[in-house]
Amino acid sequence: MLHKLKNWLNPIQLPQSDDFIRRLPSLVIGEGMLHRGNITLLEYAIQHLPEQGSVVEIGSYGGLSTNLITHLLQKYHKNHLLFNCDAWIYEGYKDHLGESGPGIDGRDDVSRTDYALYLKNAFVQATRFLHPQRLPHSFHLRSEVFFQKWQQNSPETDLFGRTVTLGGPIALAYIDGDHSYEGAMSDFEHTAQYLVKNGFILLDDSADHLPFGSAAMMREIKQDRRFRVINKNPNYLIQRVG
Numbered sequence: 182m183l184h185k186l187k188n189w190l191n192p193i194q195l196p197q198s199d200d201f202i203r204r205l206p207s208l209v210i211g212e213g214m215l216h217r218g219n220i221t222l223l224e225y226a227i228q229h230l231p232e233q234g235s236v237v238e239i240g241s242y243g244g245l246s247t248n249l250i251t252h253l254l255q256k257y258h259k260n261h262l263l264f265n266c267d268a269w270i271y272e273g274y275k276d277h278l279g280e281s282g283p284g285i286d287g288r289d290d291v292s293r294t295d296y297a298l299y300l301k302n303a304f305v306q307a308t309r310f311l312h313p314q315r316l317p318h319s320f321h322l323r324s325e326v327f328f329q330k331w332q333q334n335s336p337e338t339d340l341f342g343r344t345v346t347l348g349g350p351i352a353l354a355y356i357d358g359d360h361s362y363e364g365a366m367s368d369f370e371h372t373a374q375y376l377v378k379n380g381f382i383l384l385d386d387s388a389d390h391l392p393f394g395s396a397a398m399m400r401e402i403k404q405d406r407r408f409r410v411i412n413k414n415p416n417y418l419i420q421r422v423g
Contacts, residue, residue: 201252209307210243210300218414219355219383220249225411226353226381226418227253230261234352234377238265238317239324239368240385244304246355247319251312261352263317266327268358269301305340318345324358328371351375357385362394369398373407376421381411388415 202220206212227250230236236254241247247265254261271293273286285291301321308316319340320327327347330337334348354372358364365384372382387399399417402408408419 199256202249205249205252206245208311209245209248210303211245214242215245215249216385216416219246219385219416222383222412222414222416222418223250223355224253226383227259228257229379230259230381231352231377231379234350234375234380235262235264237351237354237372238263238357239327239354239372240357241265241267241304241319242357243300244307246357247304247308247317248311250355251308251315251317255312255315264320264347265317266320266322266324267301267304268323269297269321271297271300309341316341316343318343324364324368324371328368331371331375349375350377351380352377353381353383355383355385356395360386360393360395362397365393365395365398369402373421378421378423380421381418382408382421383416383418385416387417388413390415 206215223246227236236250238247238250247263250263254263271285273281273293275281275286282289283292285293285296304319308319317339320337321340322330331347334346336344336346338344351372354376356365356368356372358368369382369384376382384395384399384402386393386395388396389399390396402417402419403410407421407423409422411418411420
């Protein structure tokens, strides 16, 4: 969701030894969209990835988390493929109140369509610039369509002009798409269908204090015997155990 704000109070300290991660928020659009606690959780998950499976990211925005994940895969010498998708649809702060117009928040002269295209182009440009030798397989798709194609083992052409067959096991999923209960649950269940044993899911905006549907869903997942909580920081990283 393009309108959500993150809690940046008392941010998690970044690893002092990794200057690229410290620099990344100033290189790529989306600093306010990636909680710093997620960086620590992603780093742990990637360090401990199962050998089998791909990495899947639901929700790409301007490419900050995509380039972070790619950097961490390279840093820890992981050869897992990265697949991601985003619908690139702008949602305003007051859309849920029925107060939506053709422009972005407070700016009728900047259209939603143009802004969404700007973000998509920024994602492509940043990823080409920072990781030209390790581009992800990125798709302009809603997550439900992405998972439908994943289930069908469908050959698709990504944003970088390469054809790849979707599908197969998943070792890590970073779910940062629709934060409604229904949307987050759909993304979670689709991911869980393919998640290998000891594979990880990081669910954004799942912290206990947040009002999002993804946080409400997390309270249910904690009772799911297929998974265990690895850490919360303050969002939850869980691992498949059965």
